[in-house]
Amino acid sequence: xxxxxxxxxxxxxxxxxxxxxxxxxxxxxxxxxxxxxxxxxxxxxxxxxxxxxxxxxxxxxxxxxxxxxxxxxxxxxxxxxxxxxxxxxxxxxxxxxxxxxxxxxxxxxxxxxxxxxxxxxxxxxxxxxxxxxxxxxxxxxxxxxxxxxxxxxxxxxxxxxxxxxxxxxxxxxxxxxxxxxxxxxxxxxxxxxxxxxxxxxxxxxxxxxxxxxxxxxxxxxxxxxxxxxxxxxxxxxxxxxxxxxxxxxxxxxxxxxxxxxxxxxxxxxxxxxxxxxxxxxxxxxxxxxxxxxxxxxxxxxxxxxxxxxxxxxxxxxxxxxxxxxxxxxxxxxxxxxxxxxxxxxxxxxxxxxxxxxxxxxxxxxxxxxxxxxxxxxxxxxxxxxxxxxxxxxxxxxxxxxxxxxxxxxxxxxxxxxxxxxxxxxxxxxxxxxxxxxxxxxxxxxxxxxxxxxxxxxxxxxxxxxxxxxxxxxxxxxxxxxxxxxxxxxxxxxxxxxxxxxxxxxxxxxxxxxxxxxxxxxxxxxxxxxxxxxxxxxxxxxxxxxxxxxxxxxxxxxxxxxxxxxxxxxxxxxxxxxxxxxxxxxxxxxxxxxxxxxxxxxxxxxxxxxxxxxxxxxxxxxxxxxxxxxxxxxxxxxxxxxxxxxxxxxxxxxxxxxxxxxxxxxxxxxxxxxxxxxxxxxxxxxxxxxxxxxxxxxxxxxxxxxxxxxxxxxxxxxxxxxxxxxxxxxxxxxxxxxxxxxxxxxxxxxxxxxxxxxx
Amino acid sequence: xxxxxxxxxxxxxxxxxxxxxxxxxxxxxxxxxxxxxxxxxxxxxxxxxxxxxxxxxxxxxxxxxxxxx
Numbered sequence: 001x002x003x004x005x006x007x008x009x010x011x012x013x014x015x016x017x018x019x020x021x022x023x024x025x026x027x028x029x030x031x032x033x034x035x036x037x038x039x040x041x042x043x044x045x046x047x048x049x050x051x052x053x054x055x056x057x058x059x060x061x062x063x064x065x066x067x068x069x070x071x072x073x074x075x076x077x078x079x080x081x082x083x084x085x086x087x088x089x090x091x092x093x094x095x096x097x098x099x100x101x102x103x104x105x106x107x108x109x110x111x112x113x114x115x116x117x118x119x120x121x122x123x124x125x126x127x128x129x130x131x132x133x134x135x136x137x138x139x140x141x142x143x144x145x146x147x148x149x150x151x152x153x154x155x156x157x158x159x160x161x162x163x164x165x166x167x168x169x170x171x172x173x174x175x176x177x178x179x180x181x182x183x184x185x186x187x188x189x190x191x192x193x194x195x196x197x198x199x200x201x202x203x204x205x206x207x208x209x210x211x212x213x214x215x216x217x218x219x220x221x222x223x224x225x226x227x228x229x230x231x232x233x234x235x236x237x238x239x240x241x242x243x244x245x246x247x248x249x250x251x252x253x254x255x256x257x258x259x260x261x262x263x264x265x266x267x268x269x270x271x272x273x274x275x276x277x278x279x280x281x282x283x284x285x286x287x288x289x290x291x292x293x294x295x296x297x298x299x300x301x302x303x304x305x306x307x308x309x310x311x312x313x314x315x316x317x318x319x320x321x322x323x324x325x326x327x328x329x330x331x332x333x334x335x336x337x338x339x340x341x342x343x344x345x346x347x348x349x350x351x352x353x354x355x356x357x358x359x360x361x362x363x364x365x366x367x368x369x370x371x372x373x374x375x376x377x378x379x380x381x382x383x384x385x386x387x388x389x390x391x392x393x394x395x396x397x398x399x400x401x402x403x404x405x406x407x408x409x410x411x412x413x414x415x416x417x418x419x420x421x422x423x424x425x426x427x428x429x430x431x432x433x434x435x436x437x438x439x440x441x442x443x444x445x446x447x448x449x450x451x452x453x454x455x456x457x458x459x460x461x462x463x464x465x466x467x468x469x470x471x472x473x474x475x476x477x478x479x480x481x482x483x484x485x486x487x488x489x490x491x492x493x494x495x496x497x498x499x500x501x502x503x504x505x506x507x508x509x510x511x512x513x514x515x516x517x518x519x520x521x522x523x524x525x526x527x528x529x530x531x532x533x534x535x536x537x538x539x540x541x542x543x544x545x546x547x548x549x550x551x552x553x554x555x556x557x558x559x560x561x562x563x564x565x566x567x568x569x570x571x572x573x574x575x576x577x578x579x580x581x582x583x584x585x586x587x588x589x590x591x592x593x594x595x596x597x598x599x600x601x602x603x604x605x606x607x608x609x610x611x612x613x614x615x616x617x618x619x620x621x622x623x624x625x626x627x628x629x630x631x632x633x634x635x636x637x638x639x640x641x642x643x644x645x646x647x648x649x650x651x652x653x654x655x656x657x658x659x660x661x662x663x664x665x666x667x668x669x670x671x672x673x674x675x676x677x678x679x680x681x682x683x684x685x686x687x688x689x690x691x692x693x694x695x696x697x698x699x700x701x702x703x704x705x706x707x708x709x710x711x712x713x714x715x716x717x718x719x720x721x722x723x724x725x726x727x728x729x730x731x732x733x734x735x736x737x738x739x740x741x742x743x744x745x746x747x748x749x750x751x752x753x754x755x756x757x758x
Numbered sequence: 759x760x761x762x763x764x765x766x767x768x769x770x771x772x773x774x775x776x777x778x779x780x781x782x783x784x785x786x787x788x789x790x791x792x793x794x795x796x797x798x799x800x801x802x803x804x805x806x807x808x809x810x811x812x813x814x815x816x817x818x819x820x821x822x823x824x825x826x827x
Contacts, residue, residue: 113794114817119781126782136827210827251811254785308822309815316825317783324782372827381824520825527822547820590827753797 011720015102020751022743024723025101025393026736034734035090046086053079060345061150067340068149070417074334077157077413081406084161089402092166096605096613097173099394104723106179107390116180118392121399121727128387128404130320132168132379133327134517136372136590137412139217139481142419142488143583144369145427146357148346149420151366156416159367159374160409163620167375167594168383169401170601170617175384176391177717183384183597184532187696189716190603195699199596202692203381204532206589208560209685210378211525212567213579213586214518215300219292219572220480220579221511226285227471229292231265231272231508232515233285235315236299238264242314257314258321265318269508273471293572296522297565303523304530304557312523319516326513330414330489337495339421342455356432356451357479358580359642364631367623368587373412375624377593379405381528395729403731418488419481425449425458426466426475430484433577434477435665444476471504479579486510526564530556570678575671576648576664584635585682585689588628592693595624599700606704607713614704625697632690636683645683652676724753787814 017024056075060068093099107118119127144152175181181189184203188196222228242261250256275281287295303311349355350362358369372378383401391397419427428451429437429444437444441460448458467475470490475483490506498505531547533556538545544552571578598621605614638644641651641664652675655663666672707713726744728737744752780786788810795804805813 111794111798113791113798114787114814115821117790117794119790122778123781123786126778127784130782131823132826134826214827246811247815251808252785252788254783255780258783307815308818309812313815313818319825320783376826378824378826382826386823517825521827524822524825528824531822 011100011103014720015100015722017102017722018724021724021753022726022747023740024726025395026734026740030736031734034736046083049079049082053083060153064345067342069338069340070334070421071338073149073153073413073417076153077410080157080161081410084165085403085406088161089165089169089398092169092402092616093395093398096610096616097170097397099173099397101393101395101726101729102723103394104721104725105176105391105394106388106718107392108723108725109721110179110389115386116389118725118727119390121392121396121729122731124387124390124392124396125400125404125731126324127390128382128400129407130323131382131386132376132404133323133408133411134372134521135214135217135482135514136376136378137408138415138485138514140370140372140587141412141416142481142484143357143431143579144366145343145416145419146347146355146431147350147362147366148344149341149416150345151350151362152370152416153413155366155370156374156409156412159370160405163594163598163623164373164375164379164409165402165405166616166620167377167597167601168379168405169397170605171380171597172383172388172391172401173394173397174601174604176388176394176397179718180386180389181384183380183600186384186604186716187596187600190600190607191696191699191703195696195703198692198695198699199600200532200536202596202689202696203593204529204536205685205688205692206377206593207525207529207532208563209567209585209589211300211522211529212564212571213582214521214525215293215296215564215568216571216578216582217480217482218515218518218522219289219296219568220478221482221486221515222287222292223289224286224474225276225472225511226282227272227276227504227508228511228515229285229287230275230281231268231512232519234268234271235265235318235512235516235519236311238268239311239315239318242317243310246314247309254317258317261314261318262321262325265322265512269505269512272508273504276471289572290569293565293568297561297568299519300522300526300565301557301561303519304526304561305554312520312527315516315520316524319520322513322516326510327411327414330418330492331410333492333496334414334417337492339417339492339495341417341420343420343424344454347453353640353643356428356436356447356580358583359640360584360631360634364627364634365584365587367627368584368591368631370412371587371590371594373409373415375591375594375620376408377590377595377597380593380597392725392727393723393729396727399730415485415488418492419484420488421491422484422488423458423462423466424453425456426462426487427484428453428456429458429463430475430478430487431481432477433479433580433665435575435577437477439474439477441474441476469500469503470507472507479577481579482511482514485514522564526557526560529560533560567681570681573674574678575666575675576678581645581678581682584631585685588631588635588686589689591624591628592632592689595621595628595693596696598624599697603700603703603707604716606707607715609707609712611708621697625693628693629690632686635686636690645679645686649676649679649683652679 052075056072059072060076107116110116141152184200187199238261242257245257353361425448428448437447441463445458445460486507489510490503493506494503534544571582598617602617602621634643635645639647641648652672656672663672666675726740788807
């Protein structure tokens with residue numbers, strides 16, 4: 001690879017293009033010339049963006065007035081995103097990935113009109129965004145808000161620019177060059193059997209823990225909330241109806257059925273309010289968390305074995321519809337209402353690690369609490385799944401991969417703003433576990449005021465008024481992030497539409513919005529995990545490979561559901577609180593998956609001989625590895641019971657051995673035994689995760705070193721095929737792209753290889 | 759710009775928005791398939807709309823798509 005860039009590559013001989021057709025790629029020199037042409041207007045725009053961003057950061061980080069206006073968060077995020085997209089992501093493209101639009105993508109050379117279909121970049125951006133954005137970026141920032149607004153904001157923005165978006169972009173690009181291969185397959189290919197197997201087991205275990213904790217978030221949001229239980233459970237018949245409608249009545253009318261579903265959903269939310277007020281409704285739909293957890297487990301199993309058309313596909317349409325609509329609505333509402341935020345920039349919990357929401361100091365726990373939105377390993381599974389099979393042109397991966405993740409990061413910033421905009425006393429009352437507050441208003445007030453936070457003076461009235469406003473019996477200890485975010489969204493939205501009288505509607509709208517994502521993630525996750533398990537078991541018992549074998553499918557689904565169900569029940573019944581003990585495990589799992597994905601990417605880059613820019617994946621990999629391994633070690637070895645699972649385990653076991661009847665927040669022997677059991681499982685999982693990822697990272701480092709010694713390694717890309725279509729790379733077409741598009745439009749329709757679009 | 763021009767631009771923008779939205783929701787999948795079929799299999803008849811959507815969900819049954827957290 002001695003040749004310098006300027007677009008030439010070792011495939012030049014293969015990539016000769018049809019002389020009958022206009023160019024399929026903009027000349028790389030022309031791209032470079034356009035990039036380098038700095039007109040005064042262009043300079044002024046970028047200087048302006050930099051100045052606004054810089055000013056916003058000054059307001060957030062240096063001025064730190066009594067209150068900060070939320071609009072600064074928007075500018076502090078959007079300006080760096082634009083700069084990073086324009087400069088850093090282009091930089092990643094040039095020396096490291098070298099996308100070549102003369103090469104056909106899998107969507108072109110494998111086109112089947114179904115799974116492999118070249119899709120307009122803007123449409124695919126929407127698809128990809130809908131697939132990666134879920135409840136994660138909504139929940140993590142809420143929990144991390146206890147450390148103040150600054151740490152979370154800094155990490156979300158810096159993290160996405162140098163880690164999260166880089167990971168998504170690299171994985172998508174490498175998968176696209178390999179015909180859309182999955183992360184697991186790439187890991188096996190690049191890291192060998194040991195690394196590949198460790199990556200597979202890690203992925204499976206991580207999926208179980210992620211589904212479990214997402215389900216726990218829903219259970220916590222719906223527990224003791226008849227309104228929420230009614231409206232969220234109505235999504236099941238609504239989805240079934242949509243499924244039947246699409247299958248038998250009007251196949252393919254996706255937008256139409258989504259609109260119908262949306263109207264029914266709104267009715268379910270409004271109806272939930274009426275039903276919760278009747279005595280029979282309140283009686284029927286007030287469910288305790290354990291019952292709800294069992295409900296979700298049964299539901300999860302049924303949903304994962306039912307045919308996709310009946311439940312999963314229609315609910316996915318509904319969830320996509322709600323996702324896009326609500327996110328746009330929230331962004332507009334934040335800009336219109338511009339709430340004032342009175343949370344301090346950094347609270348003492350950042351350094352003491354004694355925060356009641358999630359225990360642990362800023363380093364490393366901030367970086368695992370906020371996973372999605374800054375760096376999410378789960379995205380690597382999506383970016384190496386459907387999306388790379390639908391990309392039209394190689395250079396579009398920057399817009400879809402890097403740009404899509406920036407968008408998700410912005411969702412995380414909005415969630416943070418929403419959580420920060422609510423009263424701090426209420427925030428802590430909602431997010432401290434029932435073990436701390438006793439679950440009562442009196443207990444919550446005593447606990448929160450006893451935290452000694454400056455400027456916080458919570459009253460019982462404030463709590464009960466807020467509960468009445470949002471249509472709930474109580475908002476004390478509604479942990480998990482979702483209810484807090486819902487209160488924040490309700491507060492912002494009522495400022496735009498409806499006023500205080502609509503707050504309860506908006507609260508339940510937000511709960512519904514989150515529950516929809518999570519339920520979709522729960523059964524999609526269970527299905528994906530079931531297929532992975534079947535594939536792995538197939539190595540031992542070949543029959544399991546046959547995914548249409550019902551018994552095998554049921555057994556594997558049952559195993560997966562039992563896995564996450566056990567952790568869910570454990571979280572719901574945990575005498576120590578649940579979310580605060582389990583959420584770090586969620587973040588650690590997600591970041592370890594990111595470390596695995598980045599490790600695979602690093603090995604690929606090394607094998608391609610790109611050593612001078614190897615730091616692009618190596619830097620985020622090193623950071624993710626240090627953060628998650630430190631966090632795991634603290635969870636395993638810390639002598640502080642609030643942080644270390646084993647310290648907690650030993651403390652409770654010793655107390656039991658000493659014959660004590662209650663210890664800490666566990667008020668009975670059974671509760672103490674439960675803690676001993678739970679911490680054992682959590683501690684063991686921590687060990688499993690950290691060991692597996694150390695194996696994967698080590699094999700990746702070894703592969704990288706080997707490649708360095710040999711000056712490169714085996715090329716695992718699919719053979720280069722010349723492309724016969726053209727499409728612009730970014731959101732809007734550049735002048736050179738416009739010129740080419742015009743040339744293509746002039747080609748006789750009969751001779752033009754069709755691309756999708758309009 | 760005349761009123762007619764503004765109106766035609768607005769109509770164009772709305773049509774663009776609807777097209778994008780339908781694309782993101784996945785509504786144009788059948789059209790994509792038909793276009794592809796028309797180009798490559800000139801002989802055999804394509805699936806009809808009902809068959810296509812059935813086939814699509816059946817394929818999703820066999821190749822589950824992850825949804826992110």
